[in-house]
Amino acid sequence: MDTRRPMRADARRNYDHLLVQAGEAFQAHGVDASLEDIARAAGVGIGTLYRHFPNRDALLLALTEERFDRSRASAEALLDAADPVAALTSWLRRFIANSATYRGLPESVTSVLTNPDSSLYATCHAMQDAGGRLLARAQQAGAVRPDVSARDVFLMAAAIGWANSQVPDDPERIERLLSLLIDGLSRPYAGPGLPERAHIVS
Amino acid sequence: MDTRRPMRADARRNYDHLLVQAGEAFQAHGVDASLEDIARAAGVGIGTLYRHFPNRDALLLALTEERFDRSRASAEALLDAADPVAALTSWLRRFIANSATYRGLPESVTSVLTNPDSSLYATCHAMQDAGGRLLARAQQAGAVRPDVSARDVFLMAAAIGWANSQVPDDPERIERLLSLLIDGLSRPYAGPGLPERAHIVS
DNA sequence: TGGCCAATCGGAGGTAGCCTCCGTATATTA
DNA sequence: TAATATACGGAGGCTACCTCCGATTGGCCA
Numbered sequence: 032m033d034t035r036r037p038m039r040a041d042a043r044r045n046y047d048h049l050l051v052q053a054g055e056a057f058q059a060h061g062v063d064a065s066l067e068d069i070a071r072a073a074g075v076g077i078g079t080l081y082r083h084f085p086n087r088d089a090l091l092l093a094l095t096e097e098r099f100d101r102s103r104a105s106a107e108a109l110l111d112a113a114d115p116v117a118a119l120t121s122w123l124r125r126f127i128a129n130s131a132t133y134r135g136l137p138e139s140v141t142s143v144l145t146n147p148d149s150s151l152y153a154t155c156h157a158m159q160d161a162g163g164r165l166l167a168r169a170q171q172a173g174a175v176r177p178d179v180s181a182r183d184v185f186l187m188a189a190a191i192g193w194a195n196s197q198v199p200d201d202p203e204r205i206e207r208l209l210s211l212l213i214d215g216l217s218r219p220y221a222g223p224g225l226p227e228r229a230h231i232v233s
Numbered sequence: 234m235d236t237r238r239p240m241r242a243d244a245r246r247n248y249d250h251l252l253v254q255a256g257e258a259f260q261a262h263g264v265d266a267s268l269e270d271i272a273r274a275a276g277v278g279i280g281t282l283y284r285h286f287p288n289r290d291a292l293l294l295a296l297t298e299e300r301f302d303r304s305r306a307s308a309e310a311l312l313d314a315a316d317p318v319a320a321l322t323s324w325l326r327r328f329i330a331n332s333a334t335y336r337g338l339p340e341s342v343t344s345v346l347t348n349p350d351s352s353l354y355a356t357c358h359a360m361q362d363a364g365g366r367l368l369a370r371a372q373q374a375g376a377v378r379p380d381v382s383a384r385d386v387f388l389m390a391a392a393i394g395w396a397n398s399q400v401p402d403d404p405e406r407i408e409r410l411l412s413l414l415i416d417g418l419s420r421p422y423a424g425p426g427l428p429e430r431a432h433i434v435s
Numbered sequence: 436t437g438g439c440c441a442a443t444c445g446g447a448g449g450t451a452g453c454c455t456c457c458g459t460a461t462a463t464t465a
Numbered sequence: 466t467a468a469t470a471t472a473c474g475g476a477g478g479c480t481a482c483c484t485c486c487g488a489t490t491g492g493c494c495a
Contacts, residue, residue: 039441039490068481079445198347207385241462242462244471267453279454281474289453
């Protein structure tokens with residue numbers, strides 16, 4: 032299948048070092064970390080970094096693609112779960128954790144999803160589609176309001192990841208915000224009063 | 234009260250031009266717009282920009298302070314409104330619109346709120362405190378779940394502003410996402426089943 | 436083993452944006 | 466009109482991005 036030669040030993044070594052150092056730099060400084068620092072930390076010239084990874088996104092791709100693909104697989108597995116809302120919740124929790132891996136990653140994820148030229152586009156869309164099926168299932172079961180789109184749900188999930196990275200660490204915060212989102216998604220009590228409240232105009 | 238002399242006429246003129254051009258640049262390119270471009274557009278040297286506004290935040294402050302202060306006043310006025318949830322909703326809508334004025338502004342707002350040295354700190358905190366009283370009132374009325382903090386609510390509101398700026402314009406989106414948030418905040422129907430759903434672990 | 440060359444390396448250098456500093460220009464006041 | 470406080474402007478030092486190409490080297494073959 033793969034007709035390309037294997038990498039030369041030095042190239043392979045540098046590639047691996049770069050990935051390790053990029054991971055640490057993104058962890059420490061967010062996805063805007065200096066690429067020259069990464070090259071220096073990996074003990075290679077800046078030209079070598081750019082040859083292996085022609086832009087910042089390529090580096091991000093190499094570091095995150097597998098994670099996003101596992102998230103897609105996880106969504107597909109959860110389609111068989113007993114409780115559709117629990118399945119959706121559990122998958123969203125994972126999606127949020129993924130997109131909060133590095134500071135600035137939620138921005139990249141949402142921008143990738145609207146940019147077909149991005150190398151992560153296919154992976155992210157497959158993940159989103161799989162999540163969309165989880166949402167549709169919960170809606171068909173009547174447990175989630177039917178008027179909400181997958182796009183809006185993912186946006187909100189990414190937004191929770193963003194929010195969490197904006198303020199000092201609080202290990203419980205993601206769970207609290209996710210719970211707010213899930214309650215908002217859940218089909219509200221259809222009695223008098225409540226469901227209309229959100230639509231009152233000022 | 235103000236013991237300072239009035240600005241020299243040329244200084245005043247330049248100051249005004251800079252503000253106008255900065256507003257347009259932030260509108261067009263987000264809060265990371267090039268300051269050198271702004272100076273050029275205003276017909277002044279970069280040194281003049283920095284004398285009037287020692288850093289980017291000072292420019293942002295001058296452009297947004299009044300808006301945030303009006304938001305505080307609006308929160309205080311809404312304390313007398315008949316329906317506490319409608320009042321909170323209406324104020325959050327305004328808060329979101331304010332923090333979505335420029336791309337990147339939600340980041341600045343959340344960062345200002347955790348940085349007492351920022352010149353916008355006092356204004357933003359006053360606004361947040363006023364909003365917090367609106368939330369407390371809705372909670373005391375039993376219409377909003379009591380276990381949610383003002384901090385989390387503002388974070389989510391800022392996150393909605395962020396989300397909206399990440400993807401192509403959709404005039405209805407803010408309203409849909411806000412409605413999700415409000416439904417999540419609203420005290421859920423206390424019958425069997427629903428309220429627990431959000432807390433199921435994977 | 437030795438030599439060749441394609442693959443790989445490295446960093447100089449051009450671009451852009453940030454911000455400071457200080458010699459020059461000018462609005463204001465007397 | 467002259468003196469002076471005030472304000473101007475942009476050169477220049479810094480950091481980061483990214484490209485290009487001469488120097489280097491790993492791997493293969495005789």
